[in-house]
Amino acid sequence: MPGAEKLGPDSLDGLVLVSNPAVTPDGRYILYTAARVSLATDSYESSILAVKVDSGEQIVLQSGPRDSCPVPSPDGRRYVFARKVEQRDRRGNKLPGIELRLASLDAPGASQLIARVEGIVSLSWSPDSRRLAAALPMGRPDEDVKEIETLPVWFNGKGFVYKTRIEPFIIDVDSGIMERIELGLNWLQVSDVAWSPDGKKIAISVAADMLRPYLLDVYVYDVENGEAHVVAQGLRGYGELAWSPDSKLLAYLGHRGERGFSSHQKIMLLNPETGGLECLTCSLDRNAVNTVNSDVRFRSCLKKLQWTIRGIYFLVSDSGRVILYRVQPGMEPEPVLDPGEAVVDEFSASRDGSIIAYTLMTPVDPKELYLYRGMEARRLTRHTEAWKRRYKLAQPRRFSFRASDGATVEGWVLPPPEGVEQRGWVLYIHGGPKTMWGYGFMHEFHVLSNAGYTVVYVNPRGSDGYSEDFADIRCRYGERDYMDLMEAVDYVVKQLGLPKSRAAVMGGSYGGFMTNWVIGHTSFFRAAVTMRGISNWISMYGTTDIGWYFVEDQLCCTPWRRSDLCWEKSPLRYADRIETPTLIIHSNEDYRCWLDQALQLYTALKLRGVETKLAIFPGENHDLSRSGKPRHRVKRLQLILDWLNKHIPGARNED
Numbered sequence: 001m002p003g004a005e006k007l008g009p010d011s012l013d014g015l016v017l018v019s020n021p022a023v024t025p026d027g028r029y030i031l032y033t034a035a036r037v038s039l040a041t042d043s044y045e046s047s048i049l050a051v052k053v054d055s056g057e058q059i060v061l062q063s064g065p066r067d068s069c070p071v072p073s074p075d076g077r078r079y080v081f082a083r084k085v086e087q088r089d090r091r092g093n094k095l096p097g098i099e100l101r102l103a104s105l106d107a108p109g110a111s112q113l114i115a116r117v118e119g120i121v122s123l124s125w126s127p128d129s130r131r132l133a134a135a136l137p138m139g140r141p142d143e144d145v146k147e148i149e150t151l152p153v154w155f156n157g158k159g160f161v162y163k164t165r166i167e168p169f170i171i172d173v174d175s176g177i178m179e180r181i182e183l184g185l186n187w188l189q190v191s192d193v194a195w196s197p198d199g200k201k202i203a204i205s206v207a208a209d210m211l212r213p214y215l216l217d218v219y220v221y222d223v224e225n226g227e228a229h230v231v232a233q234g235l236r237g238y239g240e241l242a243w244s245p246d247s248k249l250l251a252y253l254g255h256r257g258e259r260g261f262s263s264h265q266k267i268m269l270l271n272p273e274t275g276g277l278e279c280l281t282c283s284l285d286r287n288a289v290n291t292v293n294s295d296v297r298f299r300s301c302l303k304k305l306q307w308t309i310r311g312i313y314f315l316v317s318d319s320g321r322v323i324l325y326r327v328q329p330g331m332e333p334e335p336v337l338d339p340g341e342a343v344v345d346e347f348s349a350s351r352d353g354s355i356i357a358y359t360l361m362t363p364v365d366p367k368e369l370y371l372y373r374g375m376e377a378r379r380l381t382r383h384t385e386a387w388k389r390r391y392k393l394a395q396p397r398r399f400s401f402r403a404s405d406g407a408t409v410e411g412w413v414l415p416p417p418e419g420v421e422q423r424g425w426v427l428y429i430h431g432g433p434k435t436m437w438g439y440g441f442m443h444e445f446h447v448l449s450n451a452g453y454t455v456v457y458v459n460p461r462g463s464d465g466y467s468e469d470f471a472d473i474r475c476r477y478g479e480r481d482y483m484d485l486m487e488a489v490d491y492v493v494k495q496l497g498l499p500k501s502r503a504a505v506m507g508g509s510y511g512g513f514m515t516n517w518v519i520g521h522t523s524f525f526r527a528a529v530t531m532r533g534i535s536n537w538i539s540m541y542g543t544t545d546i547g548w549y550f551v552e553d554q555l556c557c558t559p560w561r562r563s564d565l566c567w568e569k570s571p572l573r574y575a576d577r578i579e580t581p582t583l584i585i586h587s588n589e590d591y592r593c594w595l596d597q598a599l600q601l602y603t604a605l606k607l608r609g610v611e612t613k614l615a616i617f618p619g620e621n622h623d624l625s626r627s628g629k630p631r632h633r634v635k636r637l638q639l640i641l642d643w644l645n646k647h648i649p650g651a652r653n654e655d
């Protein structure tokens with residue numbers, strides 16, 4: 001019977017994650033990745049499928065189980081994709097873990113190896129469909145003793161990276177011959193490569209300053225004479241590039257660092273001839289990328305901007321929604337596809353812009369593939385329907401309130417589904433801080449809801465989805481962000497009637513920092529769960545992949561400059577005030593917020609006799625809750641439920 005099963009932690013099993021909707025430039029096919037979560041193999045079994053646009057016929061192109069990232073060729077006949085492999089040479093040394101393979105759209109299954117690489121940062125076909133520009137990580141850590149002379153030492157999800165350079169290459173796809181593009185840089189990390197439609201140039205965005213890897217320069221490489229020259233310096237942001245159809249101009253996704261890491265990503269128009277730079281989306285005052293949180297995504301190699309003859313397409317995060325926009329030089333940006341209370345999660349457009357493939361999700365619908373053509377949207381896949389039919393999913397309700405400084409703050413409440421008694425509720429704080437809650441699908445929320453916990457999720461100051469000023473809490477962590485959250489608690493208790501004595505607080509990363517901050521400043525909550533969090537900004541500064549610049553930018557302090565401020569903003573400073581029973585969850589390969597952040601808090605709580613438990617997940621990183629091994633994700637969810645059930649006993653609704 002539909003909705004008969006209770007959606008518990010192991011309901012992850014069998015969920016299909018649809019990602020990477022890639023339209024062939026001629027608009028004939030849409031290629032995409034479908035990854036099935038398997039508890040049996042403890043993996044994501046990913047294959048590459050295609051839909052014929054005119055007939056809707058579905059084709060299995062590569063049956064996996066570790067295939068992903070299809071990138072169609074300009075002539076629409078072939079595509080390259082990534083195959084994850086784990087092999088060693090005769091001496092037992094690990095070989096590069098990614099096969100870059102070439103396949104024909106007319107011969108499903110068959111493919112040929114082009115190169116074995118450590119990873120793929122960016123790919124761009126030559127217009128003649130014979131070569132690829134590629135940004136590839138090169139270099140491997142020492143097998144035994146690590147002899148380190150660079151920064152960062154390690155990077156979340158990549159392990160030790162002190163010998164890694166991300167370099168630009170040209171690859172002949174038929175011979176596999178790889179030719180490095182020389183930029184004459186001692187240290188470099190290429191962010192993106194883009195081959196011009198006339199075939200003559202390759203644009204390359206690259207970080208060249210090891211101590212300030214967030215600064216990007218843009219080079220244009222002349223394919224004929226092999227010379228590269230700088231056309232822009234000191235830019236920031238994602239650094240993605242797209243050429244205009246006439247190969248004269250570049251679109252750059254990023255910013256000038258107006259508000260440090262709190263700046264919105266913008267579509268900037270770069271004239272390679274003059275170096276001129278013009279912001280095309282500043283009038284929006286919204287982030288020109290998708291930052292909505294979801295835990296049902298699989299990896300994708302799609303670009304975040306695309307220049308077709310109808311203009312530059314990009315996504316905008318706005319009040320929990322994600323909308324597809326378009327902008328032309330000299331014109332205002334305009335919405336192309338507004339999904340309402342939903343999220344256009346990824347997109348790609350045919351060369352003439354007449355066909356747009358995208359993935360869409362809602363708070364109760366995991367991602368599926370859609371087609372937008374002739375002002376009409378059509379759903380193309382139903383991979384998650386059987387999974388959805390098994391469970392009862394409650395619908396969230398939006399609320400908003402006027403904060404004490406007059407600003408409007410919005411949030412949502414996800415109650416237990418019909419027939420499930422409310423046991424209590426959790427204030428779930430997102431990370432970033434510059435991400436947003438909204439209309440994305442959160443499996444974890446439905447697990448909490450099905451266990452009888454109403455989930456309250458709010459976008460306080462520091463969140464994305466609003467103005468740049470709303471997001472900018474630099475130097476003021478634990479102030480307006482904290483006040484917005486506490487005022488939201490006040491609102492949901494007084495206005496929405498949630499029981500004040502049956503509340504828990506939880507959050508990850510920055511949300512873990514804020515959870516740690518909350519329990520050091522109030523004992524309102526019966527329980528807390530802090531995940532991949534931050535307790536000490538001084539040690540965060542030197543131990544993580546982004547710490548030495550992220551902490552200085554966001555907290556306005558370093559261990560040597562205003563260290564008092566670093567300490568004042570560290571939850572560990574207030575550990576002697578914590579009374580809330582706290583579960584601490586961390587991964588032992590989290591290099592975004594290192595394990596020391598959890599250990600310091602755990603030690604403090606143990607010494608103070610506060611009920612606490614530390615769960616360390618081996619072989620996992622900062623993204624455990626989003627892409628960790630399925631069995632670990634189930635275990636993590638069970639630990640959370642056990643902790644809440646222990647500290648919010650019984651099933652009573654009133655105080």
Ligand SMILES: CC(=O)N[C@@H](C)C(=O)N[C@@H](C)C(=O)N[C@@H](C)C(=O)O
Pocket residue numbers: 261430431432433434435508509510511532546550592593622
């Ligand atoms: C480069 C940068 O600004 N990264 C930050 C978004 C970042 O990783 N912040 C972490 C402290 C964080 O809160 N991460 C979020 C996205 C999470 O939920 O893990």
